[in-house]
Each structure stands twice: as C-alpha cells, then as structure tokens.
Amino acid sequence: MTGTIKPRDAKELRQAVEWALGEGVTLDVRGEGSKLALGKPMQCAQVLDLSGISGIVDYAPEELVVTLRAGTPMREVEALLAQRNQMLAFEPPDLGPLLGLAPGRGTLVGAVMGNLAGSRRLSAGAARDHLLGFSGVNGRGEAFKSGGRVMKNVTGYDLSKVLAGSWGTLAVLDEVSVKVLPAPDQTATLMLLGLEDAAAVRAMCAAMGSPHEVSGAAHMPGRTALRLEGVAPSVEARLKGLRELMADAGAKMEELGTLESRTFWREVRDVAPLNSGPDEIVWKISCPPTEGPAILGRIKAQRPTARAFYDWSGGLIWLALPPSADADHTLVRGALGATGGHATLIRAPEAVRAAVPVFQPQTAALVALAARVKESFDPKTLFNPGRMG
Amino acid sequence: MEMPPLDPAILDRRTEIVAALRAIVPGEGVIDDLDGMRPFECDALSAYRQMPLVVVLPETVAQVATILRYCQDNKVKVVPRGAGTSLSGGSMPVGDAILLGMSKFNRVLELDYANRCARVQPGVTNLGVTKAVEHEGFYYAPDPSSQIACSIGGNVAENSGGVHCLKYGLTTNNLLGIEMVLMNGEVVRLGGKHLDAEGYDLLGLMTGSEGLLGVVTEVTVRLLRKPSTARAVLLGFPTEAGAADCVAAVIASGIIPGGMEMMDKEATKCAEAYVGAGYPLDAEGLLIVELDGPPVEVDYLVERVAEIARGRGATTIRVSNDEQERVLFWAGRKAAFPAVGQISPDYMCLDGSVPRGKLVEVLAEMRRLSKQYGLRVVNVFHAGDGNLHPLILFDANDPDELRRCEELGADILRLCVRVGGVLTGEHGVGIEKRDLMGVQFTEIDLDQQMRVKCAFDPDHLLNPGKVFPKLRRCAELGRLVVTQNNIPFPDIPRF
Numbered sequence: 021m022t023g024t025i026k027p028r029d030a031k032e033l034r035q036a037v038e039w040a041l042g043e044g045v046t047l048d049v050r051g052e053g054s055k056l057a058l059g060k061p062m063q064c065a066q067v068l069d070l071s072g073i074s075g076i077v078d079y080a081p082e083e084l085v086v087t088l089r090a091g092t093p094m095r096e097v098e099a100l101l102a103q104r105n106q107m108l109a110f111e112p113p114d115l116g117p118l119l120g121l122a123p124g125r126g127t128l129v130g131a132v133m134g135n136l137a138g139s140r141r142l143s144a145g146a147a148r149d150h151l152l153g154f155s156g157v158n159g160r161g162e163a164f165k166s167g168g169r170v171m172k173n174v175t176g177y178d179l180s181k182v183l184a185g186s187w188g189t190l191a192v193l194d195e196v197s198v199k200v201l202p203a204p205d206q207t208a209t210l211m212l213l214g215l216e217d218a219a220a221v222r223a224m225c226a227a228m229g230s231p232h233e234v235s236g237a238a239h240m241p242g243r244t245a246l247r248l249e250g251v252a253p254s255v256e257a258r259l260k261g262l263r264e265l266m267a268d269a270g271a272k273m274e275e276l277g278t279l280e281s282r283t284f285w286r287e288v289r290d291v292a293p294l295n296s297g298p299d300e301i302v303w304k305i306s307c308p309p310t311e312g313p314a315i316l317g318r319i320k321a322q323r324p325t326a327r328a329f330y331d332w333s334g335g336l337i338w339l340a341l342p343p344s345a346d347a348d349h350t351l352v353r354g355a356l357g358a359t360g361g362h363a364t365l366i367r368a369p370e371a372v373r374a375a376v377p378v379f380q381p382q383t384a385a386l387v388a389l390a391a392r393v394k395e396s397f398d399p400k401t402l403f404n405p406g407r408m409g
Numbered sequence: 410m411e412m413p414p415l416d417p418a419i420l421d422r423r424t425e426i427v428a429a430l431r432a433i434v435p436g437e438g439v440i441d442d443l444d445g446m447r448p449f450e451c452d453a454l455s456a457y458r459q460m461p462l463v464v465v466l467p468e469t470v471a472q473v474a475t476i477l478r479y480c481q482d483n484k485v486k487v488v489p490r491g492a493g494t495s496l497s498g499g500s501m502p503v504g505d506a507i508l509l510g511m512s513k514f515n516r517v518l519e520l521d522y523a524n525r526c527a528r529v530q531p532g533v534t535n536l537g538v539t540k541a542v543e544h545e546g547f548y549y550a551p552d553p554s555s556q557i558a559c560s561i562g563g564n565v566a567e568n569s570g571g572v573h574c575l576k577y578g579l580t581t582n583n584l585l586g587i588e589m590v591l592m593n594g595e596v597v598r599l600g601g602k603h604l605d606a607e608g609y610d611l612l613g614l615m616t617g618s619e620g621l622l623g624v625v626t627e628v629t630v631r632l633l634r635k636p637s638t639a640r641a642v643l644l645g646f647p648t649e650a651g652a653a654d655c656v657a658a659v660i661a662s663g664i665i666p667g668g669m670e671m672m673d674k675e676a677t678k679c680a681e682a683y684v685g686a687g688y689p690l691d692a693e694g695l696l697i698v699e700l701d702g703p704p705v706e707v708d709y710l711v712e713r714v715a716e717i718a719r720g721r722g723a724t725t726i727r728v729s730n731d732e733q734e735r736v737l738f739w740a741g742r743k744a745a746f747p748a749v750g751q752i753s754p755d756y757m758c759l760d761g762s763v764p765r766g767k768l769v770e771v772l773a774e775m776r777r778l779s780k781q782y783g784l785r786v787v788n789v790f791h792a793g794d795g796n797l798h799p800l801i802l803f804d805a806n807d808p809d810e811l812r813r814c815e816e817l818g819a820d821i822l823r824l825c826v827r828v829g830g831v832l833t834g835e836h837g838v839g840i841e842k843r844d845l846m847g848v849q850f851t852e853i854d855l856d857q858q859m860r861v862k863c864a865f866d867p868d869h870l871l872n873p874g875k876v877f878p879k880l881r882r883c884a885e886l887g888r889l890v891v892t893q894n895n896i897p898f899p900d901i902p903r904f
Contacts, residue, residue: 041891042891042892080764080766081661082657082658082660082661082765082766083764083765083766083795084660085764105663135605135606135610137605141604141605142604145578145582146604146605148605148610148613149578149581149582158857160889162853162856162857163853164851164853164854164857165850165851165854166854166857166858168762168829168830168831169764169829170762170763170764170794170795170796170829170830170831170834171574171575171762171794171795171796172570172574172579172762172791172794172795172796172834172835173762173831173833173834174567174568174570174579174617174833174834174835174836174837174838175831175832175833175838175842175846175849176838176846176849176850176854176855176858176876177614177617177618177858177861177862178568178581178613178614178616178617178618179614179857179858179861180613181581181610181612181613181614181616182609182610182611182613182614182861184610184613185605185606185609185610186609186610190609201665202660202663202664202665203663205663222523225523225524225525228525228634229522229523229525229547229634230634231546231634231635231636231637231703232703233702233703250702250706251706251709251710253705253706253709254702254703254705254706254709256705257703257704257705257706258703261703306603306604306605307603308521308524308601308602308603309523309524310523310524332604335524335603335604336604360586360601360602360603361601361602361603362603362605362607364607379607379608380607380608382607382608383597385591385595385596385597386597386599386608386611389591389597389611389864389865390608390609390611392863392864392865393609393611393614393861393864394609395864395887396857396860396861396863396864397857397860397861399887399889400889400891408608
C-alpha cells in the first residue's frame with residue numbers, strides 16, 4: 021500500500037528524498053494532484069505531497085516577480101496578482117474539468133512542471149518562458165538552485181527550462197521565482213463567422229503577421245476568434261485595423277467586449293469545448309500553424325466523428341476522438357507525418373495510457389540523450405518513474 | 410586568467426591531427442600556420458589571447474559530425490566559434506584544442522512568413538536575419554549591440570539579449586528550433602516550426618550553454634511583425650535616485666516599454682561629446698524610454714511616461730517627433746562604449762543583473778569601490794530589466810591597473826550577487842566570470858550543472874576551461890554513496 025509523506029519545509033523535503041534514496045523508495049511527487057490523470061500511470065512506493073510547503077515568499081509588483089513555495093495553489097497566486105493588476109502572462113489553463121475534476125485546483129509549480137500555456141503562448145510564451153529560477157532537491161538528495169529573481173540572467177545553464185515540462189521527473193522543487201506582467205486594461209475579440217478550417221488558419225496567420233498585436237487566435241467550427249489586449253485607445257484602433265485587414269476573408273464579423281472576451285478565452289484556455297464528452301479520448305497536437313488543417317483533415321478522414329478546435333493560430337489542435345483501446349495513436353501521430361510537431365495524449369482511461377505512448381516518441385539519439393539528462397538529476401529514478409513514457 | 414594545463418601528448422600529435430582534419434575538410438578549410446590563425450587568437454574579450462592548436466572551418470553538417478566524432482575518439486578538445494564577438498571569452502581559443510569556426514554556415518535556408526519563422530544556418534549574423542525579412546515588414550527581436558557582426562549560432566550559445574528584452578525576450582524566448590551535433594557525432598533536431606518540446610526542453614537547456622554542450626548547425630527563429638511606430642522619450646533627472654524611481658514607477662503603472670535605458674552623468678558626457686545627441690549635461694541620471702506599437706497607443710503611453718517623469722522631478726523631458734530624432738536619442742546610448750573608449754586607453758565592460766529596486770544602492774556602492782581602487786567607473790544599463798553595464802576605465806599596458814581593474818570588476822559582481830542579482834545578464838560567464846561562479850552558486854549547484862554537461866560531453870572536450878571554475882571528472886560526479894537511514898524521519902508528517 022502506498023503511504024504519503026508530507027514535508028513542511030525545504031529541509032524536511034531534502035530529508036524525505038534522502039530517506040527515499042536510502043530505502044530505494046520511488047516517489048509520486050504531487051502538489052494538489054490535479055494532473056494525476058495526465059501522463060503514464062505510475063506505480064510508486066510513496067506519495068511525496070508538497071502541499072505542506074506552501075505560501076508566497078515575496079511579491080514585488082514593480083520588479084515583475086513573485087517568489088513562492090512549491091505547494092502554493094494557483095488560485096492563491098492569481099488572486100494575489102489580480103490585486104495589483106498583474107497576471108501570469110502564459111495564461112495557465114485549468115485542465116481539472118477536462119480531466120474530470122472540479123475547477124480551480126492545482127499549483128503554479130504543477131503548471132510549470134507541465135509547461136502549460138493558454139492562448140497567449142503565441143505572444144507571451146509558455147510557463148518555461150516565465151520561470152526565472154528555483155530551488156529544490158535532486159535525486160541524490162542534494163539541495164540545489166538555479167537561475168534567480170532577475171529578468172536577465174545567463175549565469176550557468178538555464179536549468180529552469182529543462183525543469184519546466186519535466187513532469188516532476190528530474191527534481192522536486194521547493195521554491196520558484198516567476199515573472200509576472202501587467203494585466204491588460206481592455207480585451208476585445210474580433211469574431212469571424214463561417215470560415216472553413218483552411219480559410220480560418222489563413223486568416224489567423226495573416227492576423228498574427230499584422231502589426232495589430234493579436235494575443236490569441238483560435239478557431240472552432242463556425243467561429244474564428246482574434247484577441248486584442250491593451251489600453252483602450254490602442255485596442256480600439258487595432259480592432260478597426262484588424263477589421264479592415266480581415267475584410268478580405270469575406271466572413272461576417274462580430275465583436276466581443278472585455279467581459280465576454282474574458283469568458284470566451286477562459287473557455288478556450290481550459291479546453292471547455294471538448295469537456296462535454298467525458299468518454300472521449302483527448303489529444304493535444306502542436307504543429308506548424310499552416311499544417312493544422314491538413315493534419316486534422318487526415319484524422320477526420322478516418323474518424324469522421326472527431327471533434328476539434330484550434331488555438332495558437334492553428335499551431336495547437338485540441339482533438340477529441342471516440343473511445344478506443346489504443347487512443348488511435350498510430351493514426352494521430354501518423355497524421356503529423358513529416359511536418360514536425362508532436363501529439364500528447366491528454367485524456368484517456370488509465371489502461372489506455374498504460375498501453376500507448378502518452379508523449380511523442382523521439383528518435384533513438386534523443387531518447388538516449390534525455391535518459392542521460394534524467395540520470396544527471398535523478399540517477400536512481402526516484403521521482404515519478406515512467407511518467408513521461 | 411588561468412586555463413587548464415596543455416596536454417603535451419595532444420601537442421605532440423599536432424601534425425597527425427591536422428592531417429586528420431584535412432581528410433575531413435579539404436582545401437583551405439584547415440588553417441595551421443601562425444599568420445592564418447592570428448585572426449582567431451581572441452574574441453571580443455581581447456585582453457586575453459591564445460593561439461589554438463589548429464583552426465578548422467567546416468562547410469557541411471556531415472563534416473562537423475565527423476570532426477566531433479574524430480575528436481571524441483581521439484580525446485581532442487574543441488572550441489566552437491561563431492563570429493567571435495563574445496565579451497566573456499566564450500570563444501577564446503585553448504592551446505591544445507581545435508578551434509571549430511562556423512563562419513561558412515552563412516546561408517538563409519527558408520523564410521516562412523505564414524508561420525512567422527526563419528530557418529537559417531548558424532553563421533548568419535543577427536542583423537542578417539532582420540535584413541532578410543524586413544522588406545516584408547518583419548524582424549528578429551533580440552538585438553545585442555554587436556548585432557551587425559554576431560552570429561545567430563553564437564546568440565543561441567550565449568542566450569543573447571539586447572535593449573528590447575524586457576518586452577520581447579532574450580534569444581531563448583524567440584527560438585523555435587535547432588539542429589545540433591553532439592560530441593559523439595550524433596546529429597539531433599530540437600523543436601522546429603512548432604511550439605514547445607515533446608520531451609525535456611533540451612532546446613531551452615542548449616540556449617545559453619556557452620558552447621559546452623553541442624555545436625549548433627541550424628537555427629529556426631521566430632519572426633515578429635515590426636511595430637507600426639516607435640517613439641523615444643529622453644528624460645533627465647537631477648539625481649540618479651530620481652531616474653531609478655521613474656523606472657520603477659513606469660513599470661508599476663503597467664507600462665512595459667520596448668526599451669528603457671539609463672546612463673549616469675559621466676556616460677552621458679562621453680556620449681554627448683562623441684555623437685552630439687543633444688543630451689542634457691546637467692542630468693545626474695538620464696533615461697531613454699522607447700515606446701512602440703500602434704501610433705495611438707504610443708502617443709498615449711508617451712504622455713503617461715512624461716507625466717510619471719514630471720512627478721519624479723525630471724528636469725528634461727523631450728519626446729522624439731520623428732524617426733530621425735528617435736535615432737538621434739539612441740545614437741548616444743548606442744555609441745556609449747566607443748565614446749568611453751575615447752577617454753580611456755582601455756575599458757572593461759561588466760554585465761551584472763540586479764533587482765531594479767537595488768539600482769540606487771548598487772550605484773552608490775560602485776562609486777565607493779571606484780574610489781577605493783582608484784579607477785573610474787562609467788555606467789550605462791538596461792534599466793528596465795536591471796541589467797548593468799559598468800565600464801571600468803584602465804590602461805592595459807599598466808599591469809597594476811589591469812590587476813586592480815580585474816579586482817574591482819570582481820567586487821562589483823560580488824555586490825550584484827549580494828543584493829539578490831547575478832553575475833551576468835547577457836554576456837555569459839566564459840572565462841571572464843568563471844572563477845566567480847562560487848559567489849553565486851554552491852558546490853552542489855555547480856556539480857549539478859556539471860552533471861548535465863556530462864550527459865552531453867562525458868569527456869569534457871567541448872569548450873574546456875569555460876564557465877566552470879574547476880572541472881570534475883564525470884565518473885567522480887556520477888558516484889553516488891547511498892546510506893540507509895534506520896529512522897525514517899519521525900518528525901515529518903506521514904499518513
């Protein structure tokens with residue numbers, strides 16, 4: 021039976037890892053456990069619960085940085101930043117409802133570990149781009165740190181990047197410093213109606229390549245949304261310019277104001293359009309934007325009931341497929357072809373995730389290199405063993 | 410600056426190594442005569458010079474792979490070099506190492522405007538990317554001041570920045586993919602035209618790794634649409650504290666300028682004498698704030714910045730009214746280094762980063778140190794992101810001045826770390842800050858970084874003597890002594 025160990029500070033965390041190392045005990049590392057259903061199922065001897073190492077350490081709005089402990093809930097961070105009219109610009113999604121949980125759970129460090137990002141990925145980057153530094157414990161039971169609290173830092177390797185998106189398999193963090201940015205005063209959305217996928221992606225790419233500073237470009241059946249953010253006079257002027265630019269697409273246009281826009285983009289961010297079918301398999305495909313429609317076309321030719329929508333100007337496809345034992349992974353990854361990109365299985369029953377590669381398979385050279393990197397942090401494979409398989 | 414001792418066995422085998430390289434890269438791609446190698450004996454940290462064992466300039470990825478595999482098999486060290494503009498000695502040669510120059514990889518391979526990216530060879534210059542796409546209204550955002558000469562491959566190695574980082578990010582935030590060759594000759598691709606890594610973010614790890622992990626052979630960068638307008642505001646303050654306060658207030662008000670630069674009185678004076686940009690000579694702290702975007706937004710923000718500056722006691726507030734005037738405002742700042750070069754035989758440029766709130770404290774302490782060492786320090790910095798560039802004026806022909814300059818530089822960087830900053834914001838560690846790494850990192854921190862190095866280069870052959878103050882062998886670093894604990898930490902809550 022699995023036990024839980026719940027350290028209360030960095031020192032206890034290090035002791036816990038040291039103990040696990042001595043006993044040869046594998047650790048299921050988690051914050052609030054909101055993404056447990058994501059990744060390869062694991063068999064760990066112990067749960068390492070980080071929710072006891074929680075709280076804001078320092079928040080300096082004029083420095084654009086917040087430092088917090090690893091177990092700090094995302095909702096707490098977002099509420100704090102909102103008080104000073106700031107935000108996490110990478111727009112971390114709340115995948116709870118998609119994964120069958122209540123909304124509003126999860127930690128900021130959990131979002132970092134998954135390198136999550138919402139629609140603003142295009143203009144502001146992902147979690148990786150906002151993690152300035154961290155401290156934590158490696159699989160040798162050693163406390164170490166990397167990066168710092170300043171915006172510009174090239175001192176030593178940028179370990180923050182490789183930790184972001186490592187799904188807890190390299191080290192256990194106890195503290196992170198994250199870049200924050202001013203929240204926009206106003207948000208507007210220009211909605212193009214009735215475009216087919218290919219025309220929609222063309223329109224989104226044209227918008228992204230325009231000087232109108234579009235901060236979100238998503239397309240779902242019948243609706244193509246372009247987001248503008250900033251100070252009121254700027255949003256107004258850019259909306260006008262974007263309307264003129266989009267006249268070529270020949271689509272009927274509508275506008276959403278700030279409040280409606282916020283709701284709409286939150287739903288895009290949280291993949292809400294695919295929440296309705298709890299049994300469907302959900303994939304996330306990252307590809308060159310212009311390849312999106314062809315990739316989805318190849319999948320839909322085989323699975324006509326597939327549901328999907330695009331974000332990131334076409335470079336992100338959220339795909340829901342009817343239930344199957346193999347999640348149609350050969351079909352999905354085959355559809356990517358030689359275009360470059362990757363497909364990640366986001367939602368599937370445990371047995372399916374155990375049977376198929378959840379993350380995009382890589383070349384032999386990269387698999388070997390990644391294994392050596394893993395070993396350099398966690399030589400005994402204590403942390404989340406097999407989760408990224 | 411002490412470098413690792415030369416390996417006499419390798420020096421003895423020089424003829425054989427040169428012949429092996431000639432078999433891989435035919436013709437003039439292998440340079441082994443002293444005159445031919447002279448241009449490669451230093452990079453932009455020109456106080457330090459060293460002839461390499463031999464210079465090789467490959468033209469194909471296959472040649473790079475064969476060279477690295479040969480070096481791995483024969484335990485020959487390799488120093489990769491882009492354009493040689495490193496300010497930290499990142500591409501300074503090592504006496505028993507091959508210098509692998511990537512200058513012949515100078516082609517733009519693909520421009521993909523719909524997907525807003527460019528695929529180029531690593532020897533293409535930073536400005537070359539922008540030049541290739543500007544006719545379509547696009548540009549490549551990171552703009553280090555050496556952009557006319559520095560190569561994109563070198564930018565990847567150093568994670569180069571520039572004056573627009575605060576708003577547009579460093580190289581790492583503008584890079585989509587690379588192809589690289591590992592020390593064992595394997596060629597791998599990381600990323601591409603899509604976003605984010607499929608496994609570990611090795612692309613992010615490679616960026617800023619200072620040529621110690623692999624040799625980049627192709628780069629895919631993100632292109633941005635050029636903002637429709639940019640205007641600069643020139644602000645003079647009677648005190649440095651006033652200027653620093655203004656920087657904090659602008660950011661706290663929710664404005665992220667395209668660039669926000671500060672110069673002290675001495676730097677302002679030098680720059681003004683050099684280019685005549687019309688800077689106010691009475692200002693103790695001078696700010697250049699650039700705002701870019703749609704005209705209506707720029708006009709609106711210019712007004713708000715001016716208002717904030719007035720509230721902070723600015724004695725000069727001038728807004729550029731046309732492109733010519735904007736360029737003029739910048740001309741002084743951009744010429745600050747050569748301008749300082751006019752008043753001193755030599756200068757050393759530092760690169761610490763500090764929390765913005767510590768700017769005033771750091772400036773005052775630097776002034777005290779400057780007096781203590783008897784050397785003048787002139788300050789220009791990227792105030793928006795707290796990245797300082799103190800210039801220490803000295804005469805390299807005076808050995809005592811060089812020594813004092815190095816010591817003063819080290820003290821200033823220690824000061825940066827002490828107030829919560831870091832040794833280098835954008836120039837890299839190289840050899841210059843190598844021996845100070847222990848100020849910022851513990852031995853465990855550095856061991857972890859070296860273990861990552863071992864995952865890529867188990868024999869420490871790539872760019873030796875850089876970044877790490879002392880290299881430990883990978884076998885030693887990998888050793889793990891596990892002790893079993895009989896008492897499983899009774900204090901920690903368990904359930």
